[in-house]
Amino acid sequence: MDIREIQNLIKFVAKSGATEVKLEMDDFKITIKTTMEGSAPEATYVQHIPVAQAMPQAPAAPAQSAPATPSAPAAPAGGNDDTSKYVTIKSPIIGTLYRKPSPDKAPFVEVGTSISKGDVVCVIEAMKLFNEIESEVSGKIVKVLVDDSSPVEFDQPLFLVDPS
Incomplete structure (x- = not known):
């Protein structure tokens, strides 16, 4: 999933009125949460959690150590x-x-x-x-x-x- 698809998903969730949407794929999870109107200023949060165990390839190990x-x-x-x-x-x-x-x-x-x-x-x-x-x-x-x-x-x- 690329950045444009994530941005489109955020826009869709904001327009739909949903308060929380979770999407889990093979290599990542996305959670989008919005606050209810009147309770606080509206905000959308995206959490991207890489799932390491889904990609047990040897070349992936050096790439995973780089973000540290x-x-x-x-x-x-x-x-x-x-x-x-x-x-x-x-x-x-x-x-x-x-x-x-x-x-x-x-x-x-x-x-x-x-x-x-x-x-x-x-x-x-x-x-x-x-x-x-x-x-x-x-x-x-x-x-x-x-x-x-x-x-x-x-x-x-x-x-x-x-x-x-």
Whole structure:
């Protein structure tokens, strides 16, 4: 199930008036909960729980250990560029990435920007909540891997940082 299908499911649940919907597939679970009108502001929550035992493949083990560290070193992308010395800032959630705090402002970071641990590098909108994504390393942005206003997946690489 991709991000568009999840977004369509959320819209459908919101329009239907249901208070809770659970969907379980082979490799994940999604629970969507909404509050009743009058009790609190309406909110929709999505919980994505990967099911590890459904995928007992040997190559999956290294990929499953990678999410434990939000900024693991990037793998070499090709024969020309050696990106193994860079640290990858990855998306901790699914949603829509925005590189600017608002449409009329400058981006949080650009290629060449020096950042410190804790600096905001972008925001990700999920369920109409804007989540600031902070850098877990200090260094210089060497590559921006996503476009502004684009959907991102959990653990998707967003930026490459040179920590030296």
